[in-house]
Amino acid sequence: MTAPVRTTCPYCGVGCGVLAAPRADGVGISGDTLHPANFGRLCSKGSALGETLGLEGRLLAPRVLGRDTGWDEALDFVAQGFTRVIAEHGADAVAFYVSGQFLTEDYYVANKLMKGYIGSANIDTNSRLCMSSATSAHKRAFGEDVVPVSYADLEIADLIVLVGSNTAWCHPVVFQRIVKAKELRPDLKIVVIDPRRTPTCDIADLHLPLKVGTDVWLFNGLLAYLQQQGAEDRRFIEAHTAGAAGALIVADNTAGAVDAVARQCGVEPDVLEAFYRMFARTARVVTLFSQGVNQSSSGTDKGSSIINCHLLTGRIGRPGAGPFSITGQPNAMGGREVGGMANMLAAHMDLERADHRRTVQTFWGSPRIPDRPGLKAFDLFDAIHAGRVKAVWIAATNPVVSMPNANRVRAALKRCELVVVSDCMAHNDTLAHAHVALPAAAWGEKEGTVTNSERCISRQRSFLPAPGESKPDWWMFCELAKRLGYGEAFSYGSAYEIFTEHARLSAADNGGARAFDIGALASLSSAEYAALEPVRWPARAAPGRASTGARTPALADAAAPLSKGRFYHTDGRARFVATVPRGPRGVLDEEYPLVLNTGRIRDQWHTMSRSGKSPRLMSHLPEPFVDMHPHDALLAGVRVGELVRVITRWGAMVARLKTSGEMPRRMIFVPMHWNSTHAADARVGALVNPAIDPHSGQPEFKHTPARVAAFVVSWQGFILSRRPVGLADATSWSVAVGDQFSRYEIAGRRVPGDWSVWARRLLGAAPGADWLEYSDRSTGVYRAAHLIDDRLEACVFLSPRPDLPPRAWLSRLFAQTAIADGDRAGLLSGIPMDASADVGPVVCSCFGVGRNTIHSAIDKFGFTTAQEIGQKLRAGTNCGSCLPELKAMLKERAAAMS
Ligand code: SF4
Secondary structure: OOOOEEEEOOOOOOOOEEEEEEEOOEEEEEEOOOOOOOOOOOOHHHHOHHHHOOOOOEOOOOEEOOEEOOHHHHHHHHHHHHHHHHHHHOHHHEEEEEOOOOOHHHHHHHHHHHHHHHOOOOEEEHHHHOOHHHHHHHHHHHOOOOOOOOHHHHHHOOEEEEEOOOHHHHOHHHHHHHHHHHHHOOOOEEEEEOOOOOHHHHHOOEEEOOOOOOHHHHHHHHHHHHHHOOOOOHHHHHHHEEOHHHHHHHHHHHHOOHHHHHHHHOOOHHHHHHHHHHHHHOOOEEEEEOHHHHOOOOHHHHHHHHHHHHHHOOOOOOOOOEEEEOOOOOOHHHHHHOOOOOOOOHHHOOOOOHHHHHHHHHHHOOOOOOOOOOOOHHHHHHHHHHOOOOEEEEEOOOHHHHOOOHHHHHHHHHHOOEEEEEEOEOOOOOHHHOOEEEEEOOOOOOOEEEEOOOOEEEEEOOOOOOOOOOEOHHHHHHHHHHHOOOHHHHOOOOHHHHHHHHHHHHHOOOOOOOOOOOHHHOOOOHHHHHOOOOEEOOOOEOOOOOOOOOOOOOEOOOOOOOHHHOOOOOOOOEEOOOOOOOOOOOOOOOOOOEEEEEEOOOOOOOOOOOHHHOHHHHOOOOOOEEEEOHHHHHHHOOOOOOEEEEEEOOOEEEEEEEOOOOOOOOEEEEEOOOOOOOEOOOOHHHHOOOOEOOOOOOEOOOOEEEEEEEOOOOEEEEEEEOOOOOOOOOOEEEEEEOOOOEEEEEEEOOOOOOHHHHHHHHHOOOOOOEEEEEEEOOOOEEEEEEEEOOEEEEEEEEEOOOOOOOOHHHHHHOOOOOOOHHHHHHHOOOOOOOHHHOOOOEEEOOOOEEHHHHHHHHHHHOOOOHHHHHHHHOOOOOOOOOHHHHHHHHHHHHHHHO
């Protein structure tokens, strides 16, 4: 048996090590026990990676104007288009829009081509939507985009403050590390600052449900409080920082009294003061922040206000202390390292600095280099809409779903003269507008590196052949470069050659001036690169020492950056930034009285092109939904379980209403993932306010004024079917892949004359087919099931109301080769004769354990802990992502019994 391949998870910024073992029946996936990010753990998404590797839906050949073709024709078409536009309108009329899914090597080549050879800085990335505010805050404070903390610091901290981060769902393995640390050291305090009561609150000692957008008031208040309590580190401030006085004056003027801050932030004064007290008294504090901070029109200031508190107390660059921006995407940090954003140069150098431009241009030997930033994501699509950018290459991202005001992005692409999209999938909302579609190699098919949230560079390794004509993205950009006349500078034969060039550039004219230095990796041999162990930067070359031949290179200084009070402004000092609080741009009014907040859910990733292929992952939350406070639902006249419209000034969508209990008043939450492949009308990006942060260009995904209204339909229902089903008659639909079937949730306004005729045609049941049906004209209920050779082929359930049978038991029947007589009897009720056969909706994706099974076990055995449930049912014992839900179920049950 061959050894599994050591690679890295392609989803979130935790960057877990994965062992991939190709077998005859697929690829076995497990956690890499040697990887320092996860030590063998994987979350539900990582565990299900093996289910996402099939070739269904893949783009396998280049396509020009809708016609399959070869690489030469496609790349010639792209090169001619780019050449023509540059000749007629200049270099700034073309652009690349790339992705945090890129490997560092892809990013490096695309950035080098655009900035060094085409001569524009018009390359931006979907990381702009994810962590660009944190990057701006880092640069303002430290002089360089440096994350000064690692995951190990979380485990030795005495206080962890989680701000705007549903860590339990969005960075589950980091969350599990925190849970473990708290189990081992119950004195470790956890504070969650988030308007929603998310599953992350499960481990919180304090939850501050602040009013959305008031973070700067809250942290200015903390800064003022720390000074009032004498908690500042005067020696550190004097020796290593500048600007404290100005920041303190602003903090004091805007948030000098705890009661006033509590009112502004909408939290209880004693809870706020308890948090301030904890922070003041604890030396080892990590403040971990994520999209709730970054995705805001004042995201940079929010980050700065957090960093100010760490600078004031000197709690930075020390073990167990520091501000920790955790990235959303697998290689958001790698993209920053190569300068893959419109306002950056390569290797953490600055476009604005002539000496940095000289260093990079000399190193590349390039004909030109821009001296001003290019267009950030939002401005880029605006420029396409206005006709200023006429040719764009979009790679590994789906902006027609993920950008704010996404309908305008779609309109922009419709107008664009040349849209090139490289992607591994054949169809998505953005590819629908591509003149040229280029097939990209996917995870497991290509080689390269990624950098996770804690600066750890890990290898992604291939373990599958690239199918069809698919190629790595770096190869495609090199081929374009050759056709533009820059072949010599882009003659790379492998990811290894690109990586070592990137490492050499990081050390060029550095000498300690920049924290990002991986010069120790520049002299790796190809074999050493192949075997490279995870390594955290900085990784400066030890003077006079070439590569040792070891898997981990000889480092001059592996200490954390910013330790010893060394920062990267020219004077070596950190900067306090005076942060004047500003509310979100959108204003609530009678027409739009609610705040729309968007984000991730536990088992999906971005626009679902990969996670949407996994039945396990789709079974957790299979439909687009809007979560709302029950009182607001009452006021809006909408009911749980029904379809509703969510409406903003920019767009509208349809989703199922739920009231999870997580939402505060006047806020709704909609997941970001659904797209036109998975639902008729559920792209939440189309609704999002296009307001952006003035420093970072990051959009305000957490605050769009909205309203919710009933979505009136005449009938609703669901279809489970082995074959694809045409949905032309449905006004609304969503689809989720299951184990050997697809699940369609449907609703319509036009009532067919005869449901039976309609259903037989839809489900492909010929006359004489094995067909069971039930129809009640008085109530409008219709149900039918189609069997072939005793196997369930499809079933449909319709009603004027959402009072439909549960889907879980019916779904499981598709795995049976023949329906038993006893189960036939239950087919049209959707309920088995033996009630215990209905496991209920999936809670634990890893082992397919359903809600009903867990409830029965709690009742039967009197379980009071998640561990007891795990011992009996295995739920929660693999990735642990469902542990907060298990605990919530235990609480519900205990409350019901009391
Ligand atoms: S936490 Fe989950 S999604 Fe994130 S890298 Fe680890 S396994 Fe992948």
